[in-house]
Amino acid sequence: MAFHGAIHTRMMRGLFIGLCLCTGLADAGVNKSHAIAMHGEPLYTADFTHFRYTNPNAPKGGSLKLQVVGSFDTLNPFVAKGRPAVGMGATDNSYLYDSLTLRGEDEPFTQYGLLAKTIEWPDDRSWVRYHLNEKARFSDGEPVQADDVAWTFNTLIKEGRPFYSFYYGEVERVEINDPLTVTFHFTRNSINKELPLIIGQLPILPKHVWDGKEFAKAGMTMPVGSGPYRILKADPGKQIVYQLRDDYWAKDLPVMKGRNNFGTISYDYFLDEKAALIAFKGGNYDWRSETNSKEWATAYKGPAFESGKIKTEVVTHQNPAGAQGFLFNIRKPLFQDMVLRKAIGYAFDFEWSNANLFYGQYKRTRSYFENSEMAATGLPSKAELALLAPFRDQLPEEVFTREYQPPKSDGTGRPRENLREAQRMLKEAGYQFRDSNLFTRDGKPVKFEIMLISPAFERVVLPFTRNLKALGINANVVTLDSAQYIERLRNFEFDMMVGSMGQSSSPGNEQKEYWSSEAADRPNSRNLIGIKNPVVDALVDKIIAAPDRDALIVACRALDRVLQWNYYSVLNWYTDTYRIAYQSRLEHPQFGRYVDPGTALDTWWDSTAK
Structure with missing residues (x-):
């Protein structure tokens, strides 16, 4: 019933626009683009082939072993219950779930279409419309559609972490225009230029997988997403392993060229940083960002460093330190x-x-x-x-x-x-x-x-x-x-x-x-x-x-x-630097102005991969 109503509304809107064309007022103040910038224009034009901070020729394959201190007991990171595994996408980068748009990391704040092929918004930014890519698919082969977007938003607002209802509190309603078009309308008193951009950061979940299930329950059910990886193994509190999907729908898009290069990405869990550092020096994982100045000055020494097997690097950045x-x-x-x-x-x-x-x-x-x-x-x-x-x-x-x-x-x-x-x-x-x-x-x-x-x-x-x-x-x-x-x-x-x-x-x-x-x-x-x-x-x-x-x-x-x-x-x-250490077989492109090497590991690659 609601779907037919949306079609009727769309037909009437089309008639209205047709009348406006006769008077020269059609689409006045409405923008449609591959990207939306917070202020000014996007750095990359619609015909760009890849971001400058990625290597489109990076080899695919090999492995990346990482560590995290703590534990996990759930694969549902979107609810307040439990401790989610790293890499799930609510409080960190997501290997599993694509979002509507993706941020450009060498400009202050611009979002480029990912699940959304194009973005539409009026000059006053009182709403934003996403036209989904018809090729977008979840890992089970089902298409990503507008009702997945609307269901995700409404579910996270009602049953997700409190963050969502607060962050997106000025969204009045979500309208499904057609199977591949969805519009977010903002409250009338909202003067919030950022909303059309941050709505695009929403990870999109599959409605058909969750229908009839209790979303707010934390658990270890293997998730289905539209992102570049799937979970290969999840051992609560010990290890989680992600495997690159050969059938990832977006791998040839400009926003994804040169990204997601590792065949597998694994995280081992440690009780404390001291044990994690010892394991790194022993070659048990591949990459580390050091935040402890004493350790950086005294611990990153020994045969592995002297031989060049492990590299250290200090990366100066222009990111706000907060x-x-x-x-x-x-x-x-x-x-x-x-x-x-x-x-x-x-x-x-x-x-x-x-x-x-x-x-x-x-x-x-x-x-x-x-x-x-x-x-x-x-x-x-x-x-x-x-x-x-x-x-x-x-x-x-x-x-x-x-x-x-x-x-x-x-x-x-x-x-x-x-x-x-x-x-x-x-x-x-x-x-x-x-x-x-x-x-x-x-x-x-x-x-x-x-x-x-x-x-x-x-x-x-x-x-x-x-x-x-x-x-x-x-x-x-x-x-x-x-x-x-x-x-x-x-x-x-x-x-x-x-x-x-x-x-x-x-x-x-x-x-x-x-x-x-x-x-x-x-x-x-x-x-x-x-x-x-x-x-x-x-x-x-x-x-x-x-x-x-x-x-x-x-x-x-x-x-x-x-x-x-x-x-x-x-x-x-x-500090205005990042201190990183990594196995010499890992390589990275030139970092963008606002790139954090830790959050940009999807642009690195394994030089031994074939």
Whole structure:
């Protein structure tokens, strides 16, 4: 019934367009293209043959062995239950499920058609229409059609992870126009230029496989997808192996040329990073990205490295670093006092940590959009002031008068001047020091727990806690296994944690998930800090509604200043390089401007493959 209604609607629309043609008004302001850019035009024209950061002549075959720390117990990554296997596509790259569009990795934010052959949208971006490729097939041979797209969206909104209903909350309805055409209509009050792009990132699931089954149940049922790989083996908590499909429908499309080159990709699960590193040096897997500066400086040595069997490489990049920090959970009454949050920041001695723990490999983070043009520097520009001035009475005066800089130390490990400054501001705020302990204004001891998932981070956190102790603050470090950690994180059951807010080259809807009041009390959201600030909400809306790139940058800088001067975290450090090590038989093309070697492994190849 609904399908016939859609046909009738389409016929009437066609009649209307025909009438408009007579008056010269047809399709005014409607675009149809192979790609859609957030701002400006796509880098690649419709006749492009492959992305510049891929090698269309890369050999197919061979193997890629990888590792992951943790465990898994489900092959359904789209629901909140269970721990999904890596590579499934909800929180990482997907080997199994194609999306409507695919991002170009050498431009800020452009989506190119994958399942969608062409994309259609009006100038005001109040809807987006995807015309599916008639050749698209799931791994069981069934065609990918519009009802698969609509069913996937509606199911993920109703039964999937909370992220989906939040991320796509401004979609009013999905309309099936014909078997290969589907339209997403956005709410009338939406001014969200990004929606037509992020809708395209949706992984499309097969409706016919799930009909009559309980979608929200986590389990180990082998999935059916339209992507380049299928699961060859899944051993819960130990290993998952993906096998390249010879019958992959999109292998000759320009967006897929030079990608998906390995015959098999396997992940072995390890209990901790130390065991994983030992296994890598023993040749048990092929590729590794190192995030631990000490290990990079000291552990990547030995016969395998000296002989060239294992290569190491430092890749400089222009990707936004986002922000890592000691995050305050301001849902806790203790941390609702900004003075205390600010004072605690003076106890972190980055200069000492960088010299003695990190081998000088890091830079201090001072922005939530670090290593990008979105980072706030200097004093606010006129354009930033236009956004901030209406909220002046709700903001710290420093937002308007000073450039934020985190405290610096002499690098001795005991930043006495900084600690004296912290003591001064705490005393002025009414905190009391008794018997070497700090007490709040109402006489409660200042103590809290720092939650970790990696023992390797204890060497960083413990010097921080020693400096806190000098302020009379008792901070207890607790390191949890992955299951406990994830459960507590989902329900915000922590005082302080080490967390990160990754950023893209084109911030948008995900900012709501990081900072908005709406996300603060929703379990499993990424607003780990628990921010409920109407000014932050308003600036996030400005980011999402930015009409062009310049306006986006201005809105991000304004938000950055508000986040900085509210001391929501003790910002840590960053690097503008990736540190990778790999077996010499692996090769890669020249990386694109915004390519992360870890997420771009589908462009690598095995040089020994025939």
